[in-house]
Amino acid sequence: MENMALTLFQPAFDIFLILFIGVTSIVLRQTIQPVYRGFFCDDQSLMHPYKSSTINAALLYSVSFIVPFVTIALVEYVILLFRKRQQEQNGNVTQDKKTLWLRWLKRCLRLLILFFYGVAIVHFTTNISKYSLGRLRPHFITVCKPDYSKFNCSAGFIEDPHCTGDNAKQLLEARISFPSGHASMAVYTMIFTVLYLEKRFTWDGILLLKPFIHTWLFYMAYYTCMTRISDYKHHWSDVLGGAILGFIIALLMIYKVYNLLHKEEVCLEEKKVDNISEGAETAVQAHAKHVTAL
Numbered sequence: 249m250e251n252m253a254l255t256l257f258q259p260a261f262d263i264f265l266i267l268f269i270g271v272t273s274i275v276l277r278q279t280i281q282p283v284y285r286g287f288f289c290d291d292q293s294l295m296h297p298y299k300s301s302t303i304n305a306a307l308l309y310s311v312s313f314i315v316p317f318v319t320i321a322l323v324e325y326v327i328l329l330f331r332k333r334q335q336e337q338n339g340n341v342t343q344d345k346k347t348l349w350l351r352w353l354k355r356c357l358r359l360l361i362l363f364f365y366g367v368a369i370v371h372f373t374t375n376i377s378k379y380s381l382g383r384l385r386p387h388f389i390t391v392c393k394p395d396y397s398k399f400n401c402s403a404g405f406i407e408d409p410h411c412t413g414d415n416a417k418q419l420l421e422a423r424i425s426f427p428s429g430h431a432s433m434a435v436y437t438m439i440f441t442v443l444y445l446e447k448r449f450t451w452d453g454i455l456l457l458k459p460f461i462h463t464w465l466f467y468m469a470y471y472t473c474m475t476r477i478s479d480y481k482h483h484w485s486d487v488l489g490g491a492i493l494g495f496i497i498a499l500l501m502i503y504k505v506y507n508l509l510h511k512e513e514v515c516l517e518e519k520k521v522d523n524i525s526e527g528a529e530t531a532v533q534a535h536a537k538h539v540t541a542l
Contacts, residue, residue: 262361269368273375282423283382287389287409289401296386296480298418301430303475308430311468312437313367319441320359323448328352358508363440366501370436370494371429377493378424385425386480391418428482431490432497434472438465439498447506 287294328348385391392411399406413419442462449458473491476482482490 259357259361262365266361266364266368269365269372273368273372276379277375280379282379282420285382285384285423286405286407287384288405289396291389293386293483294384294388296390298387298390299479299481301475301481302479303430303472305430308433308472312433315465315468316363316437316441316444317360320363320444321356323445324352324355324359327448359444359505362501362505362508363437366436366440366497367433370432370497373493373497374427374429374432374490377427377489378429381426382423383426383483383486385422386483388422391415391422425482426486426489427493428473428476428487428490430476431473431482431487432494434469435491435494436498437494438469439495440502441465443498443502444505447502447509 328351332348389409391413392409393413394406394409395412398410399408411419442465445458445461452458469491473487476487477484
């Protein structure tokens with residue numbers, strides 16, 4: 249009973265930590281204001297038109313969550329079936345379906361907890377950076393619509409642009425360009441999936457299957473990054489910064505995943521050795537009884 253309670257408590261506490269970081273990130277974004285930065289009147293990098301996003305937030309998060317989720321679920325299921333078949337071929341006693349499903353569910357849950365913890369860290373770090381730096385987006389002047397009668401451009405750097413734009417949300421978003429949230433999230437989720445596949449998907453029946461999947465995952469993240477530049481949502485350096493952030497956190501998370509998988513494989517090998525030892529001991533005892541009977 250205690251083991252069952254501990255088994256339920258551990259993932260519940262992990263999920264609580266993920267939600268805590270995620271909610272904190274969202275609350276900070278809704279309650280604090282970004283650093284107020286000025287501009288130069290002749291800064292052409294801030295004069296681009298305002299465009300809608302080619303890849304909006306809903307699409308970004310849908311793909312970023314669904315692709316790793318489905319990948320982990322499918323790969324772990326295939327591995328479980330493969331090991332079950334190996335045990336049957338070797339004449340070992342296989343586990344019942346309920347036990348196998350529980351193993352699959354536990355493995356997937358632990359991997360997804362690590363994945364979503366990384367998501368929360370990416371989101372929180374991105375928002376902290378955005379609001380701490382307050383870099384202006386390429387369409388800032390278009391959205392702000394500065395009142396040039398209130399300041400003298402020849403003075404150089406303008407502290408207060410006296411924005412006349414009436415869209416408060418766009419004005420706020422125009423002040424949080426670095427790093428790109430789309431880039432950090434897309435790169436994190438896709439690189440995490442690529443590295444996970446590299447570790448777990450070892451079947452080489454089709455030589456180019458894994459490289460093909462890796463390539464498309466990379467292009468999904470790459471295209472997302474490029475649209476942020478072409479849509480004038482970010483400067484190229486914002487996208488590069490977001491991509492580096494997502495890549496680093498993906499490496500840190502996948503390192504933890506590798507350790508987790510390695511420990512589980514060691515446990516499985518130890519159990520296998522124990523089972524073989526028990527089987528050998530039973531066989532010896534049976535042989536001894538047979539000799540005694542003779």
